Amino acid sequence: MSEPSIAIEVIYADVGRQSLRTVTVPLGTTLREAVRLSGLAEQFPGLDVRGCPLGIFGKVIAxxxxxxxxxxxxxxxxxxxxxxxxxxxxxxxxxxxxxxxQNL
Structure with a gap:
């Protein structure tokens, strides 16, 4: 039997472009791991997915x-x-x- 999975979105915006990816991840995946699985680090080479702050719908997650x-x-x-x-x-x-x- 296959492991249950859920669909989530991962979004990143750089100065000149942005990317939104829908990713299916195993149930219990952490936010940091989901970002890694999204593959955005390969699309944005300077992106530090291990240390950058993450949030969900505009709220930073500590x-x-x-x-x-x-x-x-x-x-x-x-x-x-x-x-x-x-x-x-x-x-x-x-x-x-x-x-x-000056205008006075």
């Missing part, structure tokens, strides 16, 4: 190495931010304030 996937999960692979969003907003606000002061 125990991705031990948490088992559930049917219908969409595992998201997160990459490091190029810029801190708070810093970008602060710089934008400073620039807007300077522009407003």
């Amino acid at each position: 125990d991705a190495d031990t948490r088992a996937v559930e049917a219908g999960d969409r595992i998201e692979i997160y990459r490091p931010l190029l810029a801190d969003p708070k810093e970008v907003r602060r710089l934008r606000a400073e620039k807007a304030a300077k522009a407003k002061a």
